[in-house]
Amino acid sequence: MKERLVLVGNGMAGMRTIEELLAIAPDKFDITVFGAEPHGNYNRIMLSPVLAGEKTVEQIMINDLPWYEEKGIHLHAGQAVVEIHRSRREVRAADGTVAPYDRLLLATGSNPFILPLPGNNLQGVIGFRDIHDVETMLAATRSGKNAVVIGGGLLGLEAANGLMKQGMQVTVVHVLDTLMERQLDPVAADMLRTTLEERGLRFLMGANTAAILGEDRVRAVRFKDGLEIPTDLVVMAVGIRPNIELAKKAGIYCERGIVVNDTMQTYDPRVYAVGECVQHRGQCYGLVAPLWEQAKVCANHLARFGIGSYQGSVTSTKLKVTGIDLFSAGNFNGGPGCEEIVLRDPARGVYKKLVVKENRVQGAVLYGDTVDGSWYFQLLRENTDIGAFRETVLFGHAHMADSGRDGFSVMTMADDAEICGCNGVCKGTIVKAIAEKKLFTLDEVRAHTKASASCGSCTGLVEQILAATVGTIGKTPAEKPMCKCTEHSHDTVRAAIRERHLTTLRDVFTTLDWKTPDGCHSCRPALNYYLISTWPHEAQDDQQSRFINERVHANIQKDGTYSVVPRMWGGLTSPKELRAIADVADKFQIPTVKVTGGQRIDLLGVKKEDLPKVWADLNAAGMVSGHAYGKSLRTVKTCVGSDWCRFGTQDSTGLGVKLEKMTWGSWTPHKFKMAVSGCPRNCAEATIKDFGVVCVDSGYEVHVGGNGGIKIRGTDLLCKCATEEEVKEYCGAFMQLYREEGRYLERTAPWIERVGLSYVKSRIVEDADNRKALYGRFLDSQKHAQVDPWAERASGYKDAHEFQALRQVG
Amino acid sequence: MYDWYEIGALDDIPRLGSRVVQTPHGEVAIFRTSDDQAFALRDRCPHKGGPLSQGIVHGHRVTCPLHNWMLELESGQAVAPDVGCATHYPVRLEADGRLFLGLNNVVSLPTAAPATA
Numbered sequence: 001m002k003e004r005l006v007l008v009g010n011g012m013a014g015m016r017t018i019e020e021l022l023a024i025a026p027d028k029f030d031i032t033v034f035g036a037e038p039h040g041n042y043n044r045i046m047l048s049p050v051l052a053g054e055k056t057v058e059q060i061m062i063n064d065l066p067w068y069e070e071k072g073i074h075l076h077a078g079q080a081v082v083e084i085h086r087s088r089r090e091v092r093a094a095d096g097t098v099a100p101y102d103r104l105l106l107a108t109g110s111n112p113f114i115l116p117l118p119g120n121n122l123q124g125v126i127g128f129r130d131i132h133d134v135e136t137m138l139a140a141t142r143s144g145k146n147a148v149v150i151g152g153g154l155l156g157l158e159a160a161n162g163l164m165k166q167g168m169q170v171t172v173v174h175v176l177d178t179l180m181e182r183q184l185d186p187v188a189a190d191m192l193r194t195t196l197e198e199r200g201l202r203f204l205m206g207a208n209t210a211a212i213l214g215e216d217r218v219r220a221v222r223f224k225d226g227l228e229i230p231t232d233l234v235v236m237a238v239g240i241r242p243n244i245e246l247a248k249k250a251g252i253y254c255e256r257g258i259v260v261n262d263t264m265q266t267y268d269p270r271v272y273a274v275g276e277c278v279q280h281r282g283q284c285y286g287l288v289a290p291l292w293e294q295a296k297v298c299a300n301h302l303a304r305f306g307i308g309s310y311q312g313s314v315t316s317t318k319l320k321v322t323g324i325d326l327f328s329a330g331n332f333n334g335g336p337g338c339e340e341i342v343l344r345d346p347a348r349g350v351y352k353k354l355v356v357k358e359n360r361v362q363g364a365v366l367y368g369d370t371v372d373g374s375w376y377f378q379l380l381r382e383n384t385d386i387g388a389f390r391e392t393v394l395f396g397h398a399h400m401a402d403s404g405r406d407g408f409s410v411m412t413m414a415d416d417a418e419i420c421g422c423n424g425v426c427k428g429t430i431v432k433a434i435a436e437k438k439l440f441t442l443d444e445v446r447a448h449t450k451a452s453a454s455c456g457s458c459t460g461l462v463e464q465i466l467a468a469t470v471g472t473i474g475k476t477p478a479e480k481p482m483c484k485c486t487e488h489s490h491d492t493v494r495a496a497i498r499e500r501h502l503t504t505l506r507d508v509f510t511t512l513d514w515k516t517p518d519g520c521h522s523c524r525p526a527l528n529y530y531l532i533s534t535w536p537h538e539a540q541d542d543q544q545s546r547f548i549n550e551r552v553h554a555n556i557q558k559d560g561t562y563s564v565v566p567r568m569w570g571g572l573t574s575p576k577e578l579r580a581i582a583d584v585a586d587k588f589q590i591p592t593v594k595v596t597g598g599q600r601i602d603l604l605g606v607k608k609e610d611l612p613k614v615w616a617d618l619n620a621a622g623m624v625s626g627h628a629y630g631k632s633l634r635t636v637k638t639c640v641g642s643d644w645c646r647f648g649t650q651d652s653t654g655l656g657v658k659l660e661k662m663t664w665g666s667w668t669p670h671k672f673k674m675a676v677s678g679c680p681r682n683c684a685e686a687t688i689k690d691f692g693v694v695c696v697d698s699g700y701e702v703h704v705g706g707n708g709g710i711k712i713r714g715t716d717l718l719c720k721c722a723t724e725e726e727v728k729e730y731c732g733a734f735m736q737l738y739r740e741e742g743r744y745l746e747r748t749a750p751w752i753e754r755v756g757l758s759y760v761k762s763r764i765v766e767d768a769d770n771r772k773a774l775y776g777r778f779l780d781s782q783k784h785a786q787v788d789p790w791a792e793r794a795s796g797y798k799d800a801h802e803f804q805a806l807r808q809v810g
Numbered sequence: 811m812y813d814w815y816e817i818g819a820l821d822d823i824p825r826l827g828s829r830v831v832q833t834p835h836g837e838v839a840i841f842r843t844s845d846d847q848a849f850a851l852r853d854r855c856p857h858k859g860g861p862l863s864q865g866i867v868h869g870h871r872v873t874c875p876l877h878n879w880m881l882e883l884e885s886g887q888a889v890a891p892d893v894g895c896a897t898h899y900p901v902r903l904e905a906d907g908r909l910f911l912g913l914n915n916v917v918s919l920p921t922a923a924p925a926t927a
Contacts, residue, residue, distance in 0.1 A: 521866040521873035544826040548864040548875040806829035809815040
């Protein structure tokens with residue numbers, strides 16, 4: 001028999017948990033749901049637009065009644081649960097219905113706090129919480145014309161705006177002098193108040209309500225200073241209280257809310273709780289994003305998967321009042337050690353403030369232009385070092401992208417403007433797909449339109465379009481899972497590989513509960529890299545988890561042929577090598593021979609079955625694989641340096657060769673390029689490489705974290721070295737730090753922007769012991785890496801199956 | 811009906827790998843999944859003709875190496891939202907591990923396009 005799960009509370013948190021549970025363990029439980037409201041499950045956040053007449057109740061339904069039937073869930077809608085009998089393990093509803101459980105999930109939500117004032121029980125005095133409240137308010141708009149909203153917070157302002165839109169004369173009463181003090185600083189609060197006043201709302205600030213007057217129905221509100229204002233409706237929006245009556249009566253431990261641990265379990269191990277009724281690590285939440293995270297964790301534990309823990313949430317807020325853009329997150333008031341970066345443009349009605357501490361975003365308030373809210377929130381959550389773009393950070397993410405236009409907003413672009421240059425997708429196509437196919441996430445947009453699915457440089461633009469098209473459902477940019485096969489992020493997986501000593505893909509799949517049997521084309525190459533870079537002597541390189549280029553050690557071309565690039569150390573070659581290349585090109589009728597940007601020669605259009613023979617001939621002339629196909633050390637570009645150049649200060653070519661001899665064959669999270677220039681004229685373009693050396697008269701400047709490519713980034717100066725030996729040590733240490741801590745497919749440029757140059761310096765420059773240890777680990781892993789993959793395969797004993805057809809038939 | 815051709819043994823193909831058989835229908839990719847089943851698809855992605863045999867195999871799917879289209883090995887259908895289909899062929903795995911590929915009426919097909927004057 002299936003276990004029985006009973007959910008008390010048919011709201012967003014409870015049902016989200018059920019949906020998460022059905023997704024991972026559809027047949028585990030026989031599910032019964034009690035809800036006090038006589039509806040299916042609806043999106044409570046969207047009640048404000050319903051009140052304002054912008055949406056209908058039908059439009060905000062998440063799951064209607066047929067959905068419950070379809071999923072085999074017993075729904076008792078309109079049935080409040082009045083008792084939990086824990087020793088008998090059953091709940092009883094108001095109408096006497098009894099439901100036994102093996103697991104109980106409490107999601108009783110919260111109640112609006114009703115001020116203890118005389119007259120608070122009169123007709124026409126309500127909270128703003130559910131569909132019933134909205135219906136009451138709408139009814140009042142038909143019969144009366146004045147409304148008072150007590151509470152100038154998020155909910156109160158949304159209610160006031162809705163009532164005003166329905167034609168009422170609305171007064172907002174707030175006990176403090178600034179609106180939304182929990183989300184806004186005084187400047188933004190004043191701008192908001194001015195805008196709302198222009199629209200017709202009236203405000204009474206610093207006002208203390210004394211009593212609500214009337215016989216049966218509310219007639220007026222009186223304040224402590226004696227002022228009375230007539231009204232037909234009073235909406236109390238002064239806050240919410242977790243609804244814990246039921247749990248308390250059943251003897252489940254509660255403080256402000258029902259106390260749960262990191263797995264959303266209450267003090268009774270059979271009873272879980274999620275949502276606004278919960279108190280976790282001393283914190284109660286009234287916003288939606290934390291509920292989603294709690295639901296995920298709770299479902300996982302109900303399904304007995306036993307992974308994932310809820311660590312609390314950082315929350316952000318948007319105001320759902322049409323035409324007013326407002327966003328706030330984190331600590332927006334600052335404090336000791338904090339600095340404020342502020343942009344204020346009264347004419348445009350724009351105000352942006354970031355609170356920053358040691359170059360990390362602590363909080364944000366945006367008014368008038370909130371396009372970048374999710375970006376700032378991400379910077380906040382990921383604790384990103386913004387030092388490199390601090391001077392332009394307030395201009396927004398779009399300013400960071402290639403398009404870098406001032407005051408640029410993607411929604412002002414024409415529908416036929418191209419967003420994704422790789423896949424030729426224009427804005428109209430994306431908007432249409434989002435609307436028609438009801439897309440909600442970046443992944444979905446990528447899957448359906450291919451926009452930002454290739455190089456990813458337009459991701460920010462696509463996210464903006466998504467945000468503007470879908471609207472303002474608060475979504476938390478959490479640490480992203482590696483791919484759809486897992487919930488874990490790159491960093492989590494990597495830590496597990498290291499800490500739990502996982503050495504094979506199968507270990508990772510079982511230990512971390514992979515959702516797919518073999519992973520996918522996205523996670524397998526990443527995992528393989530993490531395994532071999534973490535355990536270079538133990539982990540087996542899994543060829544089937546490598547992209548084809550790394551499996552056959554050549555670059556696949558659009559017609560299925562391959563390109564071959566032999567290594568030319570530091571860009572040096574010889575007549576003998578050039579003759580061998582020419583002979584190979586003749587012999588195998590290679591159609592294109594091209595000089596690459598990395599100072600080597602590319603043979604394009606080689607048939608796959610010819611690869612081993614081509615390599616054999618190149619090997620015979622002393623050449624080895626150039627790894628032009630790999631997430632690995634590519635080239636070391638050099639200029640001729642002091643041997644020939646009249647400006648050269650050091651032997652840049654010689655140093656380049658030494659660096660290449662030391663580092664070739666190493667696998668890295670993404671491709672890794674180097675260069676050595678012989679003087680500051682920098683002919684080898686060392687300042688756009690992952691690791692670049694610029695020789696000066698007194699020694700060597702070491703630069704890191706540059707790249708050309710999609711988004712050009714100049715290097716940061718890491719340090720100065722006196723000798724070649726020192727340069728080699730810094731080079732190995734830097735590569736090793738990147739190898740150990742960079743995420744797969746993250747180049748050094750975004751990696752350094754994420755962790756901060758000062759972090760890299762602290763590990764490599766300031767901590768000499770750590771530098772030497774990193775260098776040591778790099779050299780150690782190179783012992784196994786420096787085997788020419790071409791020679792192994794040209795001799796025919798390795799991976800022969802890759803290059804020969806299985807059979808010819810027919 | 812199919813003509814069945816012996817094409818080798820299951821162990822000639824690495825797990826989660828693929829090899830090519832040349833046939834009068836063109837190149838056919840034979841895939842071996844992690845549960846030791848074998849599948850055959852024409853070695854051309856319906857998108858831009860990429861060689862599917864060079865892709866990464868996972869579950870009963872393969873991802874094309876050129877633009878990451880995913881195809882179902884059992885049907886050749888592209889995984890939604892992509893739309894397209896690669897021809898699929900039946901494969902028979904004998905108890906002794908030998909593999910047979912089923913091809914339609916191969917004999918009646920011309921082995922090469924007739925030269926036109």
